[in-house]
Amino acid sequence: MSTKAEKHGRELYDALRDRRTLPPLIERDPTLTVDDAYAISLQFLSLRRKDGEKVVGKKIGVTSKAVQDMLGVHQPDFGFLTDWMYVEGDISVEDKGLIAPRAEAEIAFILKDSLNGPGITAEQVVAATQSIAPCFEIVDSRITDWKIGIVDTVSDNASCGVYVLGKERLDPRGLDLPNLHVAVTKNGAPLSEGYGHAVQGDPAQAVAWLANTLGAYGVTLDAGDVILSGSLVPLAPAVAGDVFEMTLSDGQAQLGTCVARFV
Numbered sequence: 001m002s003t004k005a006e007k008h009g010r011e012l013y014d015a016l017r018d019r020r021t022l023p024p025l026i027e028r029d030p031t032l033t034v035d036d037a038y039a040i041s042l043q044f045l046s047l048r049r050k051d052g053e054k055v056v057g058k059k060i061g062v063t064s065k066a067v068q069d070m071l072g073v074h075q076p077d078f079g080f081l082t083d084w085m086y087v088e089g090d091i092s093v094e095d096k097g098l099i100a101p102r103a104e105a106e107i108a109f110i111l112k113d114s115l116n117g118p119g120i121t122a123e124q125v126v127a128a129t130q131s132i133a134p135c136f137e138i139v140d141s142r143i144t145d146w147k148i149g150i151v152d153t154v155s156d157n158a159s160c161g162v163y164v165l166g167k168e169r170l171d172p173r174g175l176d177l178p179n180l181h182v183a184v185t186k187n188g189a190p191l192s193e194g195y196g197h198a199v200q201g202d203p204a205q206a207v208a209w210l211a212n213t214l215g216a217y218g219v220t221l222d223a224g225d226v227i228l229s230g231s232l233v234p235l236a237p238a239v240a241g242d243v244f245e246m247t248l249s250d251g252q253a254q255l256g257t258c259v260a261r262f263v
Contacts, residue, residue: 002036002039004029004032004036004039004040005036005039005040005042005043006043008025008040008043008155009040009041009042009043009044009046009047009155010043010047012040012044012142012155012156012157013044013047013048015142016044016048016097016142017097019097019098019099020099020142021099021100021141021142021143021144021145022142022143022144023143023144024143024144024147024148024149024152025037025040025143025151025152025155026149026151026152032151032155033151034150034151034154036151036155037150037151037152037154037155038154038217040154040155041079041080041154041155041156041157041158044155044156044157045080045082045157048082048084049082053082053083053084054082054083055080055081055082056081056082056083056086056224056225056226057080057081057225057226057227057228058078058079058080058081058210058214058219058221058225058227058228059078059079059080059081059137059158059160059163059210059227059228060076060077060078060158060199060206060207060209060210060227060228060229060230061076061077061078061079061104061137061139061153061158061159061160061228061230061231065198072149075150076200076206076209076210076213076230077150077153077154077158077159078154078158078210078213078214079154079157079158079159079160080157080160081160081163081226081228085160085161085162085163086162086163086164086165086226087162087163087164088164089261090261090262090263091138091162091164091260091261091262091263092263093239093240093262093263096161096162098138098140098161098162099140099141099142100140100141100145100146100237101138101139101140101161101237101238101262102138102139102140102235102236102237102238103136103137103138103184103186103235103236103238103242103244103260104136104137104138104139104230104231104233104235104236105134105135105136105182105184105192105194105231105232105233105244105246105258106135106136106137106228106229106230106231106232107132107133107134107135107177107180107182107196107203107229107232107248108132108133108134108135108163108165108226108227108228108229109125109129109132109172109203109204109207109226109227109229110129110130110131110132110133110169110224110225110226110227111128111129111130111221111222111223111224111225111227112128112129112130112223112224113127113128113223114128114220114221114222114223115128115207115208115211115220115221116211116215116220116221117208117211117212117213117214117215117216117220118212118215118216119212119215120208120211120212120215121208122202122204122205122207122208123204124208125204125205125207125208125211126172126173126177126204128221129172129204130169131169131170131171131172132169132170132172132175132177132203133165133166133168133169133170133256133258134165134166134168134182134246134247134248134255134256134257134258135163135164135165135166135228135258136163136164136244136246136258136259136260137160137161137162137163137228137231138161138162138163138164138238138260139159139160139161139235140159140160140161140162141153141156141159142156143156143159163226163228164258164259164260165226165258166246166248166256166257166258166259167256167257168248168255168256168257170255170256172204175250175255176196176250177196177202177203177204178195178196178197178201178202178203179195179196179197179250179251180195180196180203180248180249180250180255181193181194181195181196181248181249181250181251182194182195182232182233182246182247182248182249183246183247183249184233184236184244184245184246185244185245185246186236186242186243186244187242187243188243191233191236191244192233192234192236193233194231194232194233195232196232198230198231198232198233199229199230199231199232200230203229203230204229206229206230207221207227207229210227210229238260238262239262240262240263241262241263242261242262243259243260243261243262244259244260244261245257245258245259245260246258
């Protein structure tokens with residue numbers, strides 16, 4: 001583990017625990033690469049694991065043009081999900097240490113078989129998937145004012161805060177994943193809508209990208225993992241009192257819903 005990784009990983013961990021932000025890493029050290037950022041993220045994760053957190057999945061982010069344009073980051077990022085990030089019921093902004101949370105409507109993949117990249121295809125992702133579920137990922141940044149580039153967001157565990165899964169579990173086989181539609185409301189008012197093809201043309205293709213990218217670092221997507229495939233809609237800022245609801249449909253029928261309620 002490099003000194004850089006130890007230093008910046010500890011900084012991000014302390015910022016998470018203290019609910020505060022840091023100046024962008026890349027501004028303070030312009031030599032940092034995406035490989036350095038991944039090493040920083042592993043150090044950040046290792047400190048969380050020492051607190052007892054367990055890895056339960058992985059995520060890809062910044063996959064859609066809407067999100068890339070919004071953040072000014074023009075390639076996907078990747079990170080890990082832990083059991084502490086999973087929320088059932090209300091999301092306590094304070095208990096989860098959220099600083100500047102934003103809600104993203106996504107499709108989560110729950111794997112029954114592992115995927116070991118590189119060379120994984122979207123078809124192999126579907127074959128390895130037990131079910132998909134409507135999902136809200138609540139992204140959050142330990143970097144001040146969301147001033148992130150790809151190095152900052154990868155270092156910061158892909159700007160992941162917490163996530164919520166809807167109750168429905170859907171078999172992806174037979175579903176037209178690129179044309180699944182999501183509609184999002186905020187506090188009862190229509191907010192945004194999007195389609196599965198917003199993420200790399202197909203959410204399963206986004207998961208394949210993740211398997212192949214992490215595979216290059218020797219990391220597999222494991223049986224039982226929850227995989228977040230990226231936001232289908234622009235990110236929406238959230239504060240305590242906000243309620244977001246997403247409805248996933250196939251054009252004919254509603255397939256599932258998910259609620260993110262901030263308290």
